[in-house]
Amino acid sequence: MKPIFSAALANNGIEVNNNTLSEVIKATGLESNYGLSPRGNGYNLGGIKGPGTKYKDGNSYRDFDNLYSFADYYVKLLNNKYDAFNAKDLNDFVGRLHGNNKDHASYSASP
Secondary structure: OHHHHHHHHHHOOOOOOHHHHHHHHHHHHHHOOOOOOOOOOOOOOOOOEOOEEEOOOOOEEEOOOOHHHHHHHHHHHHHHHHOHHHOOOHHHHHHHHEOOOOOOOEHHHOO
16 A cells, blocks of 8 residues: 555655554554545545445445546545644644644544
8 A cells, every 4th residue: 555655645745754654554454444445435444425336324435447546536525524634742642633734524423
């Protein structure tokens, strides 16, 4: 996953370093139950809801053509919706996902 997320971060103008890579890979791992989650198609590791495949839980999950398109979307989501890449450390990164960010969304409250 490192080369895939490195490319996605760089393509979105975000500094690529070990901390940033670690944060985004950990977040993806947690959301996907480390690749075991059945949500979304095989490339939607985060189980991101949106137009796409509908599953028995009643939700529709985005379909991605490959891991690169997933990683690019995921990096944009974390950056634009949660301001996650301006975090000082991993605790701040997680805090930003849960609403500790000025004028951005809270992952906990997001549909």
